[in-house]
Amino acid sequence: MDIQTGHKESALSIPGLGPEDRIYPRSYNETGGTRLVMVKKDHTKYLVAAGSGPLFEDLQGNVKEEFKWCPLTHENRLVLNRYFEYTAPQAFGTQIATFGLGDRLGLASPGHLETIRGRDVRPILAQQSIRELNLTGRDYKEVLDAACFAAFQEGYKDGFGADGDHLKVEPDIEMALRLGFTMLTLDCSEKIDNTVEKASAEEREEKYSQLPEELRRHYEERYLDQSFSIGDTSIRFDRDTLIRNVLIYSAAIDFMETIYNTYIQKAERPVDFEISIDETETPTDPASHYLVAKELYSRGVEIFSMAPRFCGEFQKGIDYIGDIGQFEQELALHARIADDFGYKLSIHSGSDKFSVFPIIAKYTKGRFHVKTAGTNWLEAVRTVAQVNPSLYRRMHAFALEHFHEAAAYYHVTTDLSKIVPLNEVSDEALADTYMNEDNARQLLHITYGLLLQAKDGEGKFLFKDEFYRTLSEHEDDYKRSLIGHIGKHLDLLGK
Numbered sequence: 001m002d003i004q005t006g007h008k009e010s011a012l013s014i015p016g017l018g019p020e021d022r023i024y025p026r027s028y029n030e031t032g033g034t035r036l037v038m039v040k041k042d043h044t045k046y047l048v049a050a051g052s053g054p055l056f057e058d059l060q061g062n063v064k065e066e067f068k069w070c071p072l073t074h075e076n077r078l079v080l081n082r083y084f085e086y087t088a089p090q091a092f093g094t095q096i097a098t099f100g101l102g103d104r105l106g107l108a109s110p111g112h113l114e115t116i117r118g119r120d121v122r123p124i125l126a127q128q129s130i131r132e133l134n135l136t137g138r139d140y141k142e143v144l145d146a147a148c149f150a151a152f153q154e155g156y157k158d159g160f161g162a163d164g165d166h167l168k169v170e171p172d173i174e175m176a177l178r179l180g181f182t183m184l185t186l187d188c189s190e191k192i193d194n195t196v197e198k199a200s201a202e203e204r205e206e207k208y209s210q211l212p213e214e215l216r217r218h219y220e221e222r223y224l225d226q227s228f229s230i231g232d233t234s235i236r237f238d239r240d241t242l243i244r245n246v247l248i249y250s251a252a253i254d255f256m257e258t259i260y261n262t263y264i265q266k267a268e269r270p271v272d273f274e275i276s277i278d279e280t281e282t283p284t285d286p287a288s289h290y291l292v293a294k295e296l297y298s299r300g301v302e303i304f305s306m307a308p309r310f311c312g313e314f315q316k317g318i319d320y321i322g323d324i325g326q327f328e329q330e331l332a333l334h335a336r337i338a339d340d341f342g343y344k345l346s347i348h349s350g351s352d353k354f355s356v357f358p359i360i361a362k363y364t365k366g367r368f369h370v371k372t373a374g375t376n377w378l379e380a381v382r383t384v385a386q387v388n389p390s391l392y393r394r395m396h397a398f399a400l401e402h403f404h405e406a407a408a409y410y411h412v413t414t415d416l417s418k419i420v421p422l423n424e425v426s427d428e429a430l431a432d433t434y435m436n437e438d439n440a441r442q443l444l445h446i447t448y449g450l451l452l453q454a455k456d457g458e459g460k461f462l463f464k465d466e467f468y469r470t471l472s473e474h475e476d477d478y479k480r481s482l483i484g485h486i487g488k489h490l491d492l493l494g495k
């Protein structure tokens with residue numbers, strides 16, 4: 001099979017590739033006497049090197065008929081990073097919109113890059129939380145390898161990021177930084193006191209009085225009975241408001257400062273630092289967002305983005321649930337706070353929030369960070385439903401049986417009784433019936449880990465191997481599905 005390289009030499013003709021195999025022409029590169037391209041043979045991808053030179057020598061692989069066939073290993077990914085800077089992740093800072101495209105399978109990034117290419121937004125391709133790693137059985141090396149190889153495969157040279165997402169403890173932060181992640185999302189949910197909103201004023205006073213006198217004085221001197229402007233809106237911290245915010249957020253703010261001073265300030269390269277306070281029971285009042293931001297910046301902590309918990313529901317894989325008028329009112333304030341302090345507003349669980357994307361685009365003035373992950377998993381499931389109905393039926397039935405185990409990891413309000421029974425749906429109607437209905441979307445969304453890890457009595461994967469093989473056989477179908485669906489997200493975000 002030949003690849004027209006547009007180079008003065010003849011086309012690169014690679015022996016041993018059959019009609020089912022493929023060459024990825026955008027991956028083609030030449031350096032120092034080596035010609036390199038990515039191919040897929042028998043549903044396995046390789047880097048194929050020809051010629052000679054340091055790159056040919058540095059890549060690990062088997063030489064056949066003067067071609068070195070190099071597997072997509074971590075070691076070969078590091079070699080690519082050394083020779084081709086665009087295959088390594090980078091930080092982006094606060095001035096350009098960024099879009100998180102968490103890829104639980106390690107298969108979605110080529111489609112993501114095809115979608116985002118040429119748009120005024122940059123992709124954070126390697127974005128997985130520890131929760132996702134635990135549920136999929138992957139690690140950060142694999143996540144970052146897949147993203148780097150995708151950039152090489154697609155010849156995407158505009159830069160991509162790598163987000164250690166929802167990190168809560170220092171060992172995970174150290175591991176992500178050591179592996180070269182360029183963004184850290186610090187999850188402060190376990191430092192936020194959610195009991196405060198349910199307490200009485202007397203109980204809050206009592207709890208507040210037990211805080212160190214120095215801490216109480218710190219906040220009272222700076223905020224008590226003070227008013228602050230957020231655009232045309234003035235916020236004021238009366239005693240009860242201040243006490244509530246100090247009880248809810250002061251430990252989290254100290255945690256943010258410690259992590260910033262310990263890791264971000266001392267990092268050897270730029271790291272985008274995101275604060276996540278979205279996965280808490282307590283919606284983030286704009287006044288609370290302001291106080292957290294004011295405290296951070298007064299302590300010298302500068303961030304890339306902040307993810308508040310918005311009013312309403314940002315549930316996984318479905319549109320916004322709530323009063324859009326109230327959402328718009330509060331988002332305008334959240335966006336203004338982020339703008340005034342110079343960071344970006346971050347929107348978590350951004351998958352499919354189509355009804356609020358125009359509002360987000362408007363008030364962030366197109367400078368945002370939006371995170372998605374589950375929606376590209378669901379597009380993979382949609383593709384399987386279209387081309388391998390038997391596999392989809394088996395996965396769907398398993399998901400129904402194990403849904404409640406998965407519901408422990410994600411907050412959803414799925415009503416299983418509203419999901420049409422499988423035996424009432426034809427093969428041809430599976431994708432439309434289930435991938436366009438909220439309850440079925442959430443059923444398949446949150447059970448991804450159980451589905452991918454499920455094994456039979458002999459230790460053989462029930463679905464995973466067939467799932468990956470099906471997506472490999474229908475690589476272009478999956479890519480088209482992603483381009484359409486993720487493209488809809490970006491179109492509505494004005495990108």
Ligand SMILES: O=C(O)[C@@H](O)[C@@H](O)[C@H](O)C(=O)CO
Pocket residue numbers: 102128129131132165166347348349350351371372373374
């Ligand atoms: O599912 C997860 O654990 C993560 O992908 C998400 O929580 C992520 O932070 C996100 O908001 C993507 O929608």
